[in-house]
Amino acid sequence: SQQGEEDPQALSIQEGENATMNCSYKTSINNLQWYRQNSGRGLVHLILIRSNEREKHSGRLRVTLDTSKKSSSLLITASRAADTASYFCATDARGGSNYKLTFGKGTLLTVNP
């Protein structure tokens, strides 16, 4: 079963605009990661935020984490057509010796030139 759920399922914006995607999860986590997947390709890691962090930046990416609400957001600023892809959040559940990196169903972002 999915631990993380992205919202919205699809997002269409114009080049230059900002894109915000949200992720909600159910159980306590150690870390939350965001990945990107271009059509027909494998997933590529974008950024990781630890459970004791609230915000993290990487280039045009900004990730926030609210553990009290069990939610995270990914902001892509000044979007480009090349940012068109599916974006997934992934969580590793806290507790026990088992480690599972589970993914949501993703947000399909389309950036129109």
Next chain:
Amino acid sequence: DAGVIQSPRHEVTEMGQEVTLRCKPISGHDYLFWYRQTMMRGLELLIYFNNNVPIDDSGMPEDRFSAKMPNASFSTLKIQPSEPRDSAVYFCASSLRLASAEAFFGQGTRLTVV
């Protein structure tokens, strides 16, 4: 390093046939994951290995699916017999360590069972 390498990239097979998917993880990575991606169910974790040992196979759909990792540089996912509902993209991923680990994905194998 060439990254995680999967083969074949595409596989079309008839229902009832055996299918074997292959994966070569990144050298030095201790963890290997097999995922299945479909439109309906998204990305599902099937099984993962730590140091070649299967740790959690609770995501394996049924006994028709089996996975092995005979050494640190090779893993297989086998479906026998295959069914049309097994059609999906299967990804292999590896990571360096358990906590705070970025997973590196292969390009996937697109399986079509007709």
